[in-house]
Amino acid sequence: MKLLFVRHGQAAPYCDDDAGRDLTDFGQQQAVQTAKQIVATQELDLIIASPFNRADQTAKILLQYANEHGQNPSFVTISSITPDDDPVVALDDIAHAITHKFGDDDDKTVAVVCHMPIVAKMLALLDGSSPAWFELAECRVVETAVIAEGLGQCISSFVPMQPQ
Secondary structure (H helix, E strand, O other): EEEEEEEEEOOOOOOHHHHHHOEEEHHHHHHHHHHHHHHHHHHOEEEEOOOOOHHHHHHHHHHHHHHHHOOOOEEEEEEOOOOOOHHHHHHHHHHHHHHHHOOOOOEEEEEEEOOOOOOHHHHHHHOOOOOOOOOOEEEEEEEEEOOOOOOOOEEEEOOOOOOO
């Protein structure tokens, strides 16, 4: 199985309604760059998104680009992958969503679009590393037989243009 961990693109400034922050125009451009890279190198089966606007918008740009280029991934929103959620619970929920959709078929490619710091914490649990910062709209690809602590290996990454 391949898990593609993607941080959302640049969003509007922090405010009281963190969940409601939208992507900026630049963040949309970042999401398109990342979507192009992902679709050029991966055949997506499922996109999982945080319910927060900026991650949902990033994921839907990826979904649209995949659809426009002959891929037909499913789309699921999981509420446990927001910035301050528990990464252990998040990984369990991701595993459940994948199993629910595909059963025991583990030859799937799944993009998970969410936020810092949870994206770094989930990846660290999977590959046994320390949590490392993700740039805006960065994608890291992890190969793993099952979603379990220490069994994943990061095999590639992509960082789109970043703000100056």
